[in-house]
Amino acid sequence: MRIGIPSALFYYVYFPMWKVFFEELGVQVITTGKTTRRMLDSGVREALADACVPIKVFFGHALALKGKVDFLFIPRIVCLNKKTVYCPKFLGLPDMIRHGLADMPPVIDVRIDNRDRKNGIFSAYYAVGKMLNASPLNIIRAYLKARLTQLKFQRVLNSGLQPLEAMDVIFKGKKYQSVKQPGQLTFALVGYPYAIHDPYISVGVVEKLRQMSVQVLTPDNVPPGKLNWQKHGSGKRMFWTFSERTLRAAAYFARRSGVDGIIHLTAFGCGPDSIVDRFIRFNNKNGGNIPFMSLTIDEHSGEAGIGTRLEAFVDMVKRKKRGDR
Amino acid sequence: MRKVTFPHMGESYRTFKMLLNDLGNEVILPPRPSRRTLNLGVQNTPEFACFPLKILMGTYLETIEMGANVIVTSGGVGPCRAGLYAELHKKILHDLGHPVEMIVFEPPRLYPFNFIRNVYKLNPCRLSIKAIIECIKRAWRKLQALDNVEKATHIIRPRELKPGATTKTYKKVLEWIDKAYTTREIIDAETAALIELDNIPRDPERLVLKVGIVGEIYVLLEPASNLEIEETLGNLGVEVERSMFLTGWTRDNTWKETVEGLTVKDAAKPYLPELIGGHGRDSIGNTILYSKRNFDGVIQLAPFTCIPEIVARTILTSVSRDYNIPVLTFFLDEQTGKAGMTTRLEAFVDLLRRKKLQAPDNKLLTASTF
Numbered sequence: 001m002r003i004g005i006p007s008a009l010f011y012y013v014y015f016p017m018w019k020v021f022f023e024e025l026g027v028q029v030i031t032t033g034k035t036t037r038r039m040l041d042s043g044v045r046e047a048l049a050d051a052c053v054p055i056k057v058f059f060g061h062a063l064a065l066k067g068k069v070d071f072l073f074i075p076r077i078v079c080l081n082k083k084t085v086y087c088p089k090f091l092g093l094p095d096m097i098r099h100g101l102a103d104m105p106p107v108i109d110v111r112i113d114n115r116d117r118k119n120g121i122f123s124a125y126y127a128v129g130k131m132l133n134a135s136p137l138n139i140i141r142a143y144l145k146a147r148l149t150q151l152k153f154q155r156v157l158n159s160g161l162q163p164l165e166a167m168d169v170i171f172k173g174k175k176y177q178s179v180k181q182p183g184q185l186t187f188a189l190v191g192y193p194y195a196i197h198d199p200y201i202s203v204g205v206v207e208k209l210r211q212m213s214v215q216v217l218t219p220d221n222v223p224p225g226k227l228n229w230q231k232h233g234s235g236k237r238m239f240w241t242f243s244e245r246t247l248r249a250a251a252y253f254a255r256r257s258g259v260d261g262i263i264h265l266t267a268f269g270c271g272p273d274s275i276v277d278r279f280i281r282f283n284n285k286n287g288g289n290i291p292f293m294s295l296t297i298d299e300h301s302g303e304a305g306i307g308t309r310l311e312a313f314v315d316m317v318k319r320k321k322r323g324d325r
Numbered sequence: 326m327r328k329v330t331f332p333h334m335g336e337s338y339r340t341f342k343m344l345l346n347d348l349g350n351e352v353i354l355p356p357r358p359s360r361r362t363l364n365l366g367v368q369n370t371p372e373f374a375c376f377p378l379k380i381l382m383g384t385y386l387e388t389i390e391m392g393a394n395v396i397v398t399s400g401g402v403g404p405c406r407a408g409l410y411a412e413l414h415k416k417i418l419h420d421l422g423h424p425v426e427m428i429v430f431e432p433p434r435l436y437p438f439n440f441i442r443n444v445y446k447l448n449p450c451r452l453s454i455k456a457i458i459e460c461i462k463r464a465w466r467k468l469q470a471l472d473n474v475e476k477a478t479h480i481i482r483p484r485e486l487k488p489g490a491t492t493k494t495y496k497k498v499l500e501w502i503d504k505a506y507t508t509r510e511i512i513d514a515e516t517a518a519l520i521e522l523d524n525i526p527r528d529p530e531r532l533v534l535k536v537g538i539v540g541e542i543y544v545l546l547e548p549a550s551n552l553e554i555e556e557t558l559g560n561l562g563v564e565v566e567r568s569m570f571l572t573g574w575t576r577d578n579t580w581k582e583t584v585e586g587l588t589v590k591d592a593a594k595p596y597l598p599e600l601i602g603g604h605g606r607d608s609i610g611n612t613i614l615y616s617k618r619n620f621d622g623v624i625q626l627a628p629f630t631c632i633p634e635i636v637a638r639t640i641l642t643s644v645s646r647d648y649n650i651p652v653l654t655f656f657l658d659e660q661t662g663k664a665g666m667t668t669r670l671e672a673f674v675d676l677l678r679r680k681k682l683q684a685p686d687n688k689l690l691t692a693s694t695f
Contacts, residue, residue, distance in 0.1 A: 050635050050656055076599060085404045088601040092636035095597045099643035111599070236412045239404050239602075271632040274373035275409050282416050 001132070002028045004069030004105065006061030008035070009054060009090070010077065012163045012193040012220075016170055017150040018073065021125060024142030025134045030069050032061040035200035039064050044299055046101055052267040053201050053299050054194045055089055055096075062097050062104065071108050072097065075124065078113040084241040087272055157220045162206060163197050185317060186215040188253035190280075191265035191273075192242045193220055195297070202265055202297060203306045212314050217259065219249035227252060233283050243272040250280045254290045261291040261317045263310075268298035291317050327449070328353050330393035332381050335546045336471050337571050339503045344464035345397070348457070349450030353393040355384045358549040362387055363659050369417055376628035376658050377543035378410050380550055385414060389423050397447065400431040404602035405633060407543075432578055463508050465572070470502050470515035472570040477522050479566065482559030483534075484527040492556060494522055531562060534677050537615035539568045539608040540626035541634055544657050546571060551626050552663045554655075554670070558624075561674045566620070568611040569604070589614065596640050605633030609640055616648035621677045623650055624670075629658035651677060 003022055005011065011031070022029045032039070035057050043060025065072060074094045079085045089096070094109035110127050113119040122143060129139030149170065156166040161176055168174040187209055195201055196218055209216050219227065230248040238244035246264075253259045264280060266273040277294050284292050293313045295306065331341050333355035345352045356362070358380050366383030385396055401408025411429040418425050428447060433440040444457060452460070474495070482491040498518035505514035536558060544550045545567060555565045568589075577586040593610030600606055612623045625641065627634030638654050645652045653673045655666065 048635055048639050050630065051639070078599065088404050088603070088605065088632040089636055091404065091599045091601040092597055092605065092633075092640070095599075096636055096639045099596055100639040235415070236400075236409060239402070239406070239408060269373055269630045271373070271375065271406055271630050274371040274375075274630070275406055275413055278371045278413060278417070282420065285420075 001026075001071070002030050002069045003071045003073050003108070004030045004032075004062075004065035005073050006058055006065060007032045008058040008061045008198065009093070009194045010075075012197045014150070016153040016167060017146040019171070020149040021128075021142050021146035022073075024145050025129060025132055025138060027132060030065065032064045035060070035198055037200075040200065040299060048100075050269060051089070052270050053297065054192070054198070054267055056299060057198065057201055058093070059097070059101065062101065066101075066104060069105055072105050073108050073128075075128075076109050076111045078111060078119075079115050079241075080112065080121065081241065082114050083237070084239060084244050087240050087242065154223070158223050160217070160221055162216075162218060163193060163220055184213055184215055185260045185314065185321070186217060186258055187317075188217045188249070188259050188262045189265060190219055190246050190250045190253065190262060192246065192267075193218070195267050196265050201267070203301050203303055205263070205265060205295070205306065205310065208307060208310055209314075212311065214314060217253065219245055222249060222252060230255075232279070233286075238272075238276075240272050243276045246273075246276055247279055247283075251283055254284060259290065260321060261293070261313065263313070264292070264294040266294060266296050268296050291320065326351065327395050328393045329395045329397060329447070330355055330385070330388040330391075331397040333358060333384050333547065333549075334543065334571065335548060336475065336499060337468060337546070339471065339499070340464050340468045341397075343467060343506070344460055345447065347460040347463075348448045348452060350395075350447060353388050353391050355388050358384060358547065367659050369421065370413075373630050374413075375406070375541075375631050376550060377407065377541070377547075378413070379659060380543075380547070381410065382414060382417065385418060385425075386421075386423075389418070389425060393425070395426045395428060397428045397430070397443075400429040402432060402435060404600075407603070463511070466508050466511050467502065467505070468575075469572050470505075470511050470518075471499075472572050473515060474498060474502065474518050474522070476570075477519055479555060479559065480564055481522055481525055481527065482556070483562045483564045484529070484531055486526040486528050488560060490525050491522065491559065494525055498522065532678070532681070534563045534621045534674065534681060535566065535619075536563050536674075536677070537566050537568060537611060537620050537623045538626060539604075539611045539615075539623060541604050541628055541631055542569055542574060544626045544628055545569050551655075551657060552661065552666055554624070554626065554666070557667055557670055558674070561671060563674055563677075566615070568607065568615075596644060597637070601633045601636055603631060603633030605637035608634060608637040609644060612641060612644055612650065612652060613648060616644075616650035620650065621681055622673065623652045624673075625652060625654040627654065627656055629656045631656075651680070 005018060019029050039060030040057055042063045043056040046063060047056040047059040062072060074097055076094050077086055077090055094107050097104060098107050108128060108131060110124045111119050112121055112124040114121060125143045126139055153166055153170055156169050165176055189196055189205065199207060206216050227245060227248045230252045232247040232251050238247060250262055253262055264277055266277060284290065295309065329345050329350040330353040338355060342352050342354060362380060362383035365386045366379035370379050370382045398411050400411050411427055415427045428443050430443055431439045448457065478491050478495045485491050498521050501514040501518055505511040538545060558565050573585065576583050589607050589610035592613040593606045596609050597606050608625055615623050625638060641652050
């Protein structure tokens with residue numbers, strides 16, 4: 001049996017766990033790999049024009065799996081930390097794929113909501129395992145193994161690698177070494193993992209910054225426990241997990257020494273980000289005063305345009321640093 | 326001196342003015358959103374914030390110019406971002422140098438103390454609890470009266486003989502309800518208003534299409550934000566039924582869910598079993614219900630970048646196919662022009678009319694319409 005997991009959105013956060021879980025149960029996991037022009041084009045054609053790029057890309061990835069798999073795995077992740085929920089588009093994601101696209105393979109959608117026991121994480125995995133006719137013992141074993149892998153994944157992330165690299169480390173045994181030269185700039189790139197780490201959507205921001213010999217830190221590199229302690233200063237609790245994380249990460253990086261600038265990467269038309277971005281600015285105004293840039297990307301973002309803005313920002317930060325000395 | 330103001334949402338300001346006055350506040354009436362309101366709002370809000378946030382920002386700035394220093398507004402618990410708007414407004418207003426006080430009403434079911442504290446803050450006269458409840462009851466009755474009268478105009482406008490007669494009468498009778506103070510007076514004014522509207526000469530023969538309107542609450546309820554879509558449709562000979570009125574919404578969100586609310590939830594279940602915030606699920610549920618009630622079409626109104634409505638819109642394509650009901654969506658923002666919207670509406674209505682006339686059971690109607 002083959003199960004398809006589109007390499008977009010939650011892929012960058014939970015894929016190692018899912019992959020191990022399914023493979024332990026003897027199911028072949030098929031992903032779509034890197035985003036391509038073709039995927040984006042088909043996604044743009046099928047998805048609503050007003051949706052954000054990550055959603056369009058997700059549609060493209062899902063379409064790429066059409067006819068190649070027996071099931072699509074698109075869980076409905078509502079809440080994982082008992083406090084915040086995910087953006088409305090995640091809550092309606094399985095329905096959008098099921099009703100928005102024609103002739104798709106059946107969608108395995110399982111509701112994960114940690115706020116009530118019935119829909120907790122383990123119950124959700126158990127339900128998926130049952131759907132695949134696995135025995136309870138096997139499910140529990142697969143689940144534990146998946147959890148361990150996810151922990152390992154987080155450890156690799158904490159060491160400073162980005163999710164795609166960390167997956168290579170875990171599954172392919174690749175070795176990366178981060179060389180930090182003295183005098184190098186360090187930037188924090190905050191935003192949603194599915195926008196930052198998809199090199200096609202983000203027009204390779206991470207790679208571009210590295211080429212300019214800037215070390216890049218993302219919220220994924222900060223242990224979740226540490227992030228949860230950060231005050232984000234929005235007054236009211238943010239409703240969305242990823243947005244709250246972004247806000248906390250921005251506050252954390254602004255306070256942390258050794259970070260020279262913060263870049264907020266946001267997708268065109270992103271609803272929550274309209275608020276997050278403004279809150280980051282207000283926080284920054286009242287304290288830190290760390291150089292900050294917000295970068296909006298969409299399906300028409302060009303290499304040259306983004307590159308120019310990044311270069312200008314790097315130059316500015318460099319000049320500021322020199323002036324300080 | 327405390328001067329209280331609140332967001333402008335359709336005709337509901339008449340009620341809130343009365344209620345706040347009764348509690349002993351000096352009220353600054355929010356002006357109807359205009360081009361200037363929008364410009365003020367757009368200048369001072371994030372670009373991708375949704376349309377209601379921008380209009381509210383503009384309204385607040387206009388009322389602050391008029392001397393307001395306390396803003397009463399609603400909160401929310403997500404996942405729609407409107408719940409964070411009060412916080413964002415406060416930060417932006419303070420940043421602009423307006424030290425206004427924001428009184429944010431969260432859903433009383435979840436935050437009863439917040440509700441009590443807010444009522445206390447808005448009660449400088451120190452009325453007794455009993456008196457406050459009395460005032461709220463009266464205000465509620467007025468809100469119902471306003472909603473009922475508005476519903477009547479939706480039915481009468483497409484059938485009027487003299488174009489514009491309904492709108493003119495509506496404006497006149499609103500003043501009657503506005504002046505009514507006691508419950509008795511409100512009921513009398515409502516009855517008189519309904520009779521006055523009923524007296525408008527109508528054409529019983531006309532083929533009237535029925536269209537349901539679904540979508541996000543603010544753009545549904547504030548005619549200035551949806552460019553008076555109901556009036557435009559009425560003039561095109563379409564009877565409009567709006568899925569949301571302030572009274573119904575308040576009932577669903579303050580104390581307990583109404584039967585209507587639960588029916589909508591149930592209807593939407595096969596397509597969207599999850600509350601996705603805003604009114605996404607309501608839009609889907611209501612579309613299905615309208616189709617079951619043999620409406621000719623549905624119009625969805627949403628602010629630009631409203632995620633719940635984007636999700637709903639994606640799913641509505643398949644609802645529209647399954648239930649054979651045409652759906653037209655407008656994403657509204659400050660760039661939306663009335664002429665463009667009217668053209669699209671005319672085309673939509675033409676399509677609906679042709680569809681209705683070609684339906685096999687409607688052959689007889691053809692003669693009388695042309």
